[in-house]
Amino acid sequence: MAKRFSADKYVEGILAGDRVMLSRAITLVESRLASDLDLAQDVINQVLPHAGKSVRIGITGVPGVGKSTFIEAFGNYLIQAQNKKLAVLAIDPTSQRTGGSILGDKTRMESLSVNPQAYIRPSPAGKSLGGVTRSTRESIILCEAAGFDAIIVETVGVGQSETAVHAMVDFFLLLMLAGAGDELQGIKRGIMEMADAIAITKADGENAMKAKAARAEYQNALHLYPVAASGWLPKVSVCSAMEQTGLDTIWQTIDSYLELTHQNGFFEKKRHDQNLQWMYEAIRQGLEDNFYAHQQVKDQLAGIADEVKAGRKSAFAAAAELLRLV
Numbered sequence: 001m002a003k004r005f006s007a008d009k010y011v012e013g014i015l016a017g018d019r020v021m022l023s024r025a026i027t028l029v030e031s032r033l034a035s036d037l038d039l040a041q042d043v044i045n046q047v048l049p050h051a052g053k054s055v056r057i058g059i060t061g062v063p064g065v066g067k068s069t070f071i072e073a074f075g076n077y078l079i080q081a082q083n084k085k086l087a088v089l090a091i092d093p094t095s096q097r098t099g100g101s102i103l104g105d106k107t108r109m110e111s112l113s114v115n116p117q118a119y120i121r122p123s124p125a126g127k128s129l130g131g132v133t134r135s136t137r138e139s140i141i142l143c144e145a146a147g148f149d150a151i152i153v154e155t156v157g158v159g160q161s162e163t164a165v166h167a168m169v170d171f172f173l174l175l176m177l178a179g180a181g182d183e184l185q186g187i188k189r190g191i192m193e194m195a196d197a198i199a200i201t202k203a204d205g206e207n208a209m210k211a212k213a214a215r216a217e218y219q220n221a222l223h224l225y226p227v228a229a230s231g232w233l234p235k236v237s238v239c240s241a242m243e244q245t246g247l248d249t250i251w252q253t254i255d256s257y258l259e260l261t262h263q264n265g266f267f268e269k270k271r272h273d274q275n276l277q278w279m280y281e282a283i284r285q286g287l288e289d290n291f292y293a294h295q296q297v298k299d300q301l302a303g304i305a306d307e308v309k310a311g312r313k314s315a316f317a318a319a320a321e322l323l324r325l326v
């Protein structure tokens, strides 16, 4: 087991912006050991008053869209042109690519990973989506308390993970390729509906014209959706991470969104709603964990499931019988 410190020691280190302590605290919230849970919650609770002051940006897009290259370019832009301290967290429950090691990501975002104004943390390996989203959410709080004022949460846009990311960020950016067709890109309609902005990537060289055409197309498509509760009309822009163009426009879009939603109160409301949503999610998870950990449930579950399978017991009756055991 990794070395553990007192809650005060973690808190002191995080608030001082000590990256080693931040990493250790994130390892702590990623741990599912029962003995780590209380300590992790103690640390989170203590740093909570110092968190929340960042802009949380979710970024998604299918493999090949250029996420890493984009985040590297956009991240450097945020640091250099907007004077931000940036943390990049990844949600990728299927990820084999990093095996949970920081080294894996060093090769993905080379210049960001050595930038003292940036902190990159790959997705914890070998975890369920629920496990990853929970620890990422808590990691956001830890990073904010450590002084990072821009948080990028990155995910692959092909599964359910983008819904989870959407529920923990202020602004959701969808990266898309020009001319590949929505279906080809595996982008589901629901994801486009969640986007506050779409950026068409790789708008350089021969691709530049195609990207502009795609921008017009997507902008039209977005007009067909009902106006969002935020009052914000999603924007589409083009960018090239390679040539570092369009990054400023994307930041201006995010900034306009923040201005609008701070003004109309949506920003705060959304964060409150997200907090409540996570509370209910934590309750649901806690109840489920307790249920499956209960000795009588462990003893009887398989037998009762067999009876349901064989058609001797209804699913509802079986569930009720099991629930009564707890």
Ligand SMILES: Nc1nc2c(ncn2[C@@H]2O[C@H](COP(=O)(O)OP(=O)(O)OP(=O)(O)O)[C@@H](O)[C@H]2O)c(=O)[nH]1
Binding pocket: 061, 062, 063, 064, 065, 066, 067, 068, 069, 070, 108, 201, 202, 203, 204, 239, 240, 241, 242, 243
């Ligand atoms: N022409 C051009 N190519 C790009 C640009 N950005 C990325 N690429 C190329 O697109 C390919 C995929 O880029 P990655 O950044 O690895 O993106 P990804 O496939 O989404 O990968 P992950 O971030 O690992 O999920 C690489 O070969 C990049 O060199 C760009 O702005 N212009």
